[in-house]
Amino acid sequence: MNATSRMVALLGELRREMNGAVVDSMHDKGIDYALSYGVSIPTIRTLARQYAPDDELARLLYRQQVRELQLAALSIASPESVTAEELTFWSEGVTTVEMAENVATVLIARTSVAEVAAKEWLATESGLLRYAAMLIGARCAELKLADVADSLLKALQSVPVGLEVVSAHGAAVLLAACGTRSDEERAAAKSFIATLPEGSLRDRIDDEAGWQLDM
Numbered sequence: 001m002n003a004t005s006r007m008v009a010l011l012g013e014l015r016r017e018m019n020g021a022v023v024d025s026m027h028d029k030g031i032d033y034a035l036s037y038g039v040s041i042p043t044i045r046t047l048a049r050q051y052a053p054d055d056e057l058a059r060l061l062y063r064q065q066v067r068e069l070q071l072a073a074l075s076i077a078s079p080e081s082v083t084a085e086e087l088t089f090w091s092e093g094v095t096t097v098e099m100a101e102n103v104a105t106v107l108i109a110r111t112s113v114a115e116v117a118a119k120e121w122l123a124t125e126s127g128l129l130r131y132a133a134m135l136i137g138a139r140c141a142e143l144k145l146a147d148v149a150d151s152l153l154k155a156l157q158s159v160p161v162g163l164e165v166v167s168a169h170g171a172a173v174l175l176a177a178c179g180t181r182s183d184e185e186r187a188a189a190k191s192f193i194a195t196l197p198e199g200s201l202r203d204r205i206d207d208e209a210g211w212q213l214d215m
Contacts, residue, residue, distance in 0.1 A: 003056045006054070006057050007064075010047065010048070011069065014069070017039045017040075018039060019040075020038060030162065031098055033066070034065035035066045036066070036067035036068070037066075037067070045071075047072065049075060051072075052075055052076040052078075053077070055078055055081045058076040058078075061073035062090070062093055074102055074103060074106040074107045079107060079110040082107065087113065087117050087121075090108060091124075094129055095128070097166050100128045100135075100166075101131075105135055109136045109140070114139065115142065115143050117133065117136050118134075118143060118148065119147065119148060120133075121133035127159060127163040130155040133170075134167075134174040135170055138174045138176075144178070145185055145192065148174075149188075152174070153192075153195075156171060159201065164201060165204065167201070169204075169208065171209075172208035172209035173209075175205065175213070176212040179209070180212075189213055190210075193213075
């Protein structure tokens with residue numbers, strides 16, 4: 001069975017799990033795709049795993065404008081196969097908060113180029129890619145806050161409208177993770193929060209990460 005045939009087979013399985021109520025709920029939350037069947041993420045991952053690993057199929061699925069196929073691709077792709085040159089390909093599918101979270105945590109954070117992605121995506125103009133970068137960076141054990149502090153500060157100074165809450169969450173996750181790596185990183189994270197301009201964004205970050213940095 002070639003990649004196209006496998007895609008058709010998987011799509012048939014996914015369509016049997018479609019849920020219109022979930023699609024409506026996502027739309028109400030501003031999560032929109034060209035096409036979505038409203039299948040739950042756990043179900044997508046379960047169905048996808050029977051096809052993994054298959055990089056050819058994963059790349060074919062990810063190019064489709066169908067939510068479930070793009071999410072399935074992340075579980076089918078082999079993290080070991082992702083190179084720095086392919087980061088642009090995976091970044092192009094980051095069009096919603098949901099996709100940013102899944103691209104970051106399901107695939108890119110598990111690759112050997114995770115730290116590269118964190119640094120590159122945090123410095124982009126895309127608020128969604130910046131958010132993904134924060135989540136990736138939180139999982140890069142060797143990443144130091146100093147490596148991304150300037151980009152993180154710039155990102156938090158120009159958060160796109162509608163991404164304030166998730167950007168604050170992403171920053172808090174990254175800062176809290178950095179703080180667990182050493183006393184020096186903990187102090188750097190606390191200092192970073194203290195230097196942020198006063199306002200709701202700083203308050204959200206401090207509320208979520210501050211107590212973890214004080215533990």
